[in-house]
Amino acid sequence: MKKKITITELLKMKKNNEKIAALTAYDFPFAEIVEDSGVHIILVGDSLGMVVQGEESTLPVTMDEMIYHTKMVSKAAKHAMVVGDMPFMSYQAGMDQALYNAGRFLKEAGATAVKLEGGVTVSPLIKEISNAGIPVQAHIGLTPQSVHQMGGYKVQRDEERLLSDAKKVEAAGAFSVVLEGIPADISIKITKTLKIPTIGIGAGPDCDGQILVLHDLLGLNRRHLPKFVKQYVNLGDMARDGIKKYVSEVQSGKFPTEEHCY
Numbered sequence: 001m002k003k004k005i006t007i008t009e010l011l012k013m014k015k016n017n018e019k020i021a022a023l024t025a026y027d028f029p030f031a032e033i034v035e036d037s038g039v040h041i042i043l044v045g046d047s048l049g050m051v052v053q054g055e056e057s058t059l060p061v062t063m064d065e066m067i068y069h070t071k072m073v074s075k076a077a078k079h080a081m082v083v084g085d086m087p088f089m090s091y092q093a094g095m096d097q098a099l100y101n102a103g104r105f106l107k108e109a110g111a112t113a114v115k116l117e118g119g120v121t122v123s124p125l126i127k128e129i130s131n132a133g134i135p136v137q138a139h140i141g142l143t144p145q146s147v148h149q150m151g152g153y154k155v156q157r158d159e160e161r162l163l164s165d166a167k168k169v170e171a172a173g174a175f176s177v178v179l180e181g182i183p184a185d186i187s188i189k190i191t192k193t194l195k196i197p198t199i200g201i202g203a204g205p206d207c208d209g210q211i212l213v214l215h216d217l218l219g220l221n222r223r224h225l226p227k228f229v230k231q232y233v234n235l236g237d238m239a240r241d242g243i244k245k246y247v248s249e250v251q252s253g254k255f256p257t258e259e260h261c262y
């Protein structure tokens with residue numbers, strides 16, 4: 001049986017200059033595909049609000065929805081580490097709320113770790129959650145839950161603030177940090193400064209690992225794609241072609257044939 005990736009192994013990968021491949025997934029069949037493809041970390045991201053639920057932002061996603069999706073992903077992930085993303089307002093209201101909700105990801109949904117957005121301001125929460133035995137992945141730079149506070153999805157360029165956020169979350173006990181929407185030259189500095197692995201998304205090639213939203217990579221998101229996305233396959237068009245053929249064969253009587261009958 002395959003062994004589950006641990007936070008110790010991720011630290012070792014950074015030390016050995018071995019890149020970490022992370023990807024999101026939100027349900028069992030896609031998590032199986034991601035797992036089979038050798039990804040090290042599967043994030044059940046609150047991006048599910050936008051790519052699965054059709055929302056305009058990640059803000060409406062609830063804790064119960066995150067638990068529902070994380071459960072499905074955990075069943076498929078034998079090797080990859082499953083990280084549950086703490087949705088908007090599941091940790092911002094205080095320590096007790098943050099601890100309780102972080103715990104739910106491990107107790108109810110089979111995750112190994114949780115992720116939450118923010119730097120200096122959330123570092124006390126990261127410390128408490130880590131102290132409770134729950135590994136925390138931090139997320140700094142462009143933090144989508146703060147879209148209104150940032151005035152849109154904007155690249156974050158304040159080097160001093162970013163470095164200070166990165167150092168604070170590491171000191172608080174985060175085992176890794178996602179760097180989103182950060183100029184590549186700043187990401188290098190952060191990656192060199194920290195002992196914990198940096199996982200980049202729109203943060204250049206020199207992070208310790210990379211993450212993308214699965215539906216962006218697979219061509220299942222028809223909305224505007226940010227510059228940092230590489231679409232590796234157009235599964236959306238492939239599915240449409242197959243389904244159009246099905247509709248046409250049903251209408252023409254070509255399907256089902258004798259081989260599909262009892």
Ligand code: KIV
Nearest residue numbers: 024045046047085178
């Ligand atoms: O919600 C998400 O999918 C994320 C990743 C893009 C890092 O936070």
